[in-house]
Amino acid sequence: MKLILQCKKCGTYTFQKKHCDTTTENPKPAKYSPEDKYAKYRRMAMKDF
Numbered sequence: 746m747k748l749i750l751q752c753k754k755c756g757t758y759t760f761q762k763k764h765c766d767t768t769t770e771n772p773k774p775a776k777y778s779p780e781d782k783y784a785k786y787r788r789m790a791m792k793d794f
């Protein structure tokens with residue numbers, strides 16, 4: 746899985762670790778977990794059955 750990064754200086758999304766002489770960062774917040782979200786939906790779907 747490729748991790749997408751964002752340049753904090755110009756806002757460009759890139760796979761490079763550096764852009765505009767600045768270290769790029771992961772644009773997604775660390776707290777957000779998509780796996781938990783899917784687990785919740787999966788549980789909801791199972792209830793319907």
Ligand SMILES: [Zn+2]
Nearest residue numbers: 752755764765
């Ligand atoms: Zn940049």
